[in-house]
Amino acid sequence: MSSVQLAALLVSASYGIGFLFGSGELALTHGIAGSIYGVATGFGMLILAVVARPLWTSGLSVWDLFGRAYGSQLRGLVAMLSLVWMAGVLAAQIHGGVAVARLLGVSDPYGLLLVLGLIFSASRLNLRVASRVFAACLLASALVLIYSLFVAGGVGLYLRAVPTFLDDLDTFSPTHLGTVSLAVCLLVITGADYHQFVMSGRSARSAVVGCIVAGVMLFVIGFLPATVVVAMQATGALAELPDSKQVIPWALSKAAGSLVNGMGAGMLVALSIAALGSGAAVLRAMASATSATLPVRWGSHLWVAPGLSLLIGAILASRDQRIVETMVSVNIIYLASIGVCFVALLANISLPPHHARAAMLAGLGVSVGVYLAGWTGMLGPGPQADAVSLLAGVAASAGVAVGFGLVAGHRRNSVSKTYQ
Numbered sequence: 001m002s003s004v005q006l007a008a009l010l011v012s013a014s015y016g017i018g019f020l021f022g023s024g025e026l027a028l029t030h031g032i033a034g035s036i037y038g039v040a041t042g043f044g045m046l047i048l049a050v051v052a053r054p055l056w057t058s059g060l061s062v063w064d065l066f067g068r069a070y071g072s073q074l075r076g077l078v079a080m081l082s083l084v085w086m087a088g089v090l091a092a093q094i095h096g097g098v099a100v101a102r103l104l105g106v107s108d109p110y111g112l113l114l115v116l117g118l119i120f121s122a123s124r125l126n127l128r129v130a131s132r133v134f135a136a137c138l139l140a141s142a143l144v145l146i147y148s149l150f151v152a153g154g155v156g157l158y159l160r161a162v163p164t165f166l167d168d169l170d171t172f173s174p175t176h177l178g179t180v181s182l183a184v185c186l187l188v189i190t191g192a193d194y195h196q197f198v199m200s201g202r203s204a205r206s207a208v209v210g211c212i213v214a215g216v217m218l219f220v221i222g223f224l225p226a227t228v229v230v231a232m233q234a235t236g237a238l239a240e241l242p243d244s245k246q247v248i249p250w251a252l253s254k255a256a257g258s259l260v261n262g263m264g265a266g267m268l269v270a271l272s273i274a275a276l277g278s279g280a281a282v283l284r285a286m287a288s289a290t291s292a293t294l295p296v297r298w299g300s301h302l303w304v305a306p307g308l309s310l311l312i313g314a315i316l317a318s319r320d321q322r323i324v325e326t327m328v329s330v331n332i333i334y335l336a337s338i339g340v341c342f343v344a345l346l347a348n349i350s351l352p353p354h355h356a357r358a359a360m361l362a363g364l365g366v367s368v369g370v371y372l373a374g375w376t377g378m379l380g381p382g383p384q385a386d387a388v389s390l391l392a393g394v395a396a397s398a399g400v401a402v403g404f405g406l407v408a409g410h411r412r413n414s415v416s417k418t419y420q
Contacts, residue, residue, distance in 0.1 A: 001200055001201060001202055001206070002202055002206060002210075003201070003202075003205075003206040003207075003209035003210040003213060004210070004213065005210075006197055006198070006200070006201050006206060006207065006210030006211075006214070007209075007210045007211075007213035007214040007217060009197045010045060010194060010197050010210065010211065010214035011214050011217050011218060011221075012135070013193055013194065013197065014038075014041050014045075014188075014214075014218060015138070015142075015218075015221060016089075016092075016093070016138070016274075016278045017092060017093050017096035017097075017271075017274060017275045017278050017279075018037075018089060018092035018093065018096070018278075018323055018324070018327055019037060019038060019041070019222075019225075020096075020141065020145075020225055020248055021092075021095070021096045021099065021225075021245060021247075021248045021249070021323050022037055022092065022322070022323035022324035022327070023035055023037055023038055023222070023225040023226050023248075023324070024225040024226065024228070024229045024247045024248035024251070025244045025245055025247060025248075025322050025323055025324070026226070026322065026324055027225065027226035027227075027229035027230055027233075027247070028229060028233070028238075028244050028247060029171065029244075030168060030171040030172060030226075031164070031168035031171060031226070031230055032157075032161055032164040032165045032168050032223065032226050032227060032230060033165055033168035033169045033171055033172060033226075034168075034225075034226040034229070034230075035161070035165055035222050035223045035225070035226040035227075036169075036172070036177070036180055036181065036184075036324075037180070037184055037222075037324050038218055038219070038221065038222020038223070038225075039165070039218075039219065039222050039223075040180065040181045040184035040185045041184055041185070041188055041218050041222070042215045042216070042218035042219040042222055043181075043185050043215070044184065044185040044186070044187070044188025044189055044215075045188060045211050045212075045214045045215030045218060046211070046212060046215040047185065047188070047189055048188055048189055048194060048198065048211045048215075049208050049209075049211035049212045049215065051189070052198050052201075052204070052207040052208045052210075052211050053204045053207065053208055055195060055198050055199065055207070056198055056199055056201055056203075056204045056207040057204060059199055061192040061195040061196060061199070062078065062190050062191070062192050062195060062338075062342075063075050063078050063079050063082075063192055065345060066078045066338075066341070066342075066345070069345050069351075069356075070341065070351065070353045070356045070357070071353040073353065073357060074341075074353060074356055074357055074360070077357065077360060077361075078338060078360075079192075081334050081337050081338060081360075081364065082191075082192060082334070083286055083290060083309070083312075084330050084333050084334045084337075085187060085191070085327075085330055085331050085333075085334040086282055086285060086286050087286065087309070087312045087313050087316055087330055088316060088326055088327040088328075088329065088330030088331060089278075089282050089327060090119075090279055090282045090283060090286065090309070090310075090312075090313035090316075091313045091314075091316035091317040091326050091327070091330075092317075092323050092324075092326055092327050093119070093275050093276075093278045093279035093282065093313075094112070094115055094116070094119070094279060094313055094314060094317040095245055095317055095323050095326065096245070096249075096271075096275040096278075096323070097111075097115035097118070097119070097272060097275040097276060097279065098111050098112050098115050098245075098317075099243065099245040099246045099249060100246075100249050100268050100271050100272040100275060101114060101115055101272065102242065102243065102246065103242070103246055103249055103250065103253065103268055104265070104268055104269075104272070112314070112317075115275075115276070115279075116310055116314055118276050119276055119279040119280055119283055119310065120283070120306060120307070120310055122276045122277060122279070122280035123279075123280040123281075123283040123284050123287070123306055125280070133273065133277065134273060134274055134276070134277020134278065134280075134281075135277075137270040137271070137273040137274040137277065138274040138277070138278075140267075140270050141252060141267070141270060141271055141274060142221070142224075144252045144255055144256050144267060145224055145225065145228060145248075145252060146224065147255055147259070148228045148232075148251055148252060148254075148255035149224065149227060149228050149231065151255055151258065152228060152231035152232045152235060152237065152251075153231060153235070154227050154228055154230070154231030154232075157227050157230060157231055158223060158224070158227045161223040161227055162223075165223065173383060175383050175384055175387045176383035178387070179328060179332065179383055179386040179387050179390060180324065180325075180328050180383075182335075182390070183327075183328040183331040183332050183335060183386070183390070184327075184328065184331065186331075186335050186339075187331045187334070187335065190334075190335070190338065190342060193285075197210075198210070198211065225248055228248075228251055229247055229248070229251065232251055237251075237254070238250070238251070244322070245322070245323060249267075249268055249271050252267050252271065253265070253267045253268050255267075279313075282313075283306055283309055283310060283313070284306075286305075286306075286309035286312075286313075287305040287306040287309050288305075290305040290306075290308055290309050316330065319375055325383075325386075328386060329371060329374070329385075329386055329389070330371075332367065332371075332386050332389050332390045332393070333364065333367045333368055333371055333389065333393070335390065336363045336364070336366070336367035336389060336390050336392075336393025336394050336397065337360050337361075337363040337364040337367060337393065337397070338360060338363075339363065339393075339394050339397065340359055340360075340363065340394060340397040340398045340401055341356045341359055341360055341397070341401075344356075344401070351401060355400075355401060356401070358400050358401075359397045359398070359400045359401040360397065362396040362397050362399070362400040363393040363394060363396055363397030364393070365396070366392050366393045366395075366396040366397075367389045367390070367392065367393030367396075370385060370388050370389040370392050370393070371385070371389050373385065374386070374388075374389065
């Protein structure tokens, strides 16, 4: 495919309910710096452009790279670990669906049950037809978002978005800013879903240009949700906002309602369909990976893999976190698990398969343990727990890899002395 088509796919893979609703939610407390998710994704695309040529030439996604370097078992483990970050994305869609359901008058817990049922049902629809409907609803929300920017008088603010964004960054603690930026940016570079688009480019040059164009486009649209929220907040239009997660659907429904009487409810329905579509797409991918890891007698049932995947997403969504933090926390588990082995692979450092497997499992175990401790409140605020999860997971993984290397070196020395 051409670089323009490739860029469009990369942007569409990034611009979803988590991006849209999550940026708006952050904007309520961080101003234009609430665009950090979109900006970090854009930077990730530009870094992906640097590695796009060798990635396109190899024709191997991150799963296949691990498989070639460390064996088929590690390929399967990385594929399984991808379920972790996909579960965070699914949880974000559930958050978004529940937020819209509340605005439509469906109270808890019925809103959650309704959203889960609809996501499961949507995942069983014909993919080609359903994807067009979901994409159309998301496009409609983007057009109304731009209209909202003009109605709220935020065009001038949008034109000053970059310097305002830099000024507002001090509303984040250094720990919070660092974990969000790293988790989002690195996932773009190591995510197999982005790799598949890069490898489908017509040429290596198309892959590179497509990533650059996608990064620039994400910078352009990344500031829109936060700018709309800040502009409306300045006019007092958000005074009756029920919940921070509802700020974008609330704003868009108000803007749509000002165009045509009754269109506000239609906008909410379109947003709910977009959330269901994004959730269904993620659920299908999760179910495919889950069925490959389950015993045959379970994985062969049509409802077991998607049901288990949906349950994991619902559990993550039940944690009292903001939308972006929900995704970041589980992104970190994935990155802490594969990080050391991925760096070793890029640096051409040889790790025997069983050493790499032990290192990945150590990172996974420690990072999950810290995540659960953060959930219970033992480690203070969420950003602090996320930072500990990343650092402790990477340290555990590196420690195991180095430890195995030292033991192997000691054994080689012992054997050589024996024969001297």
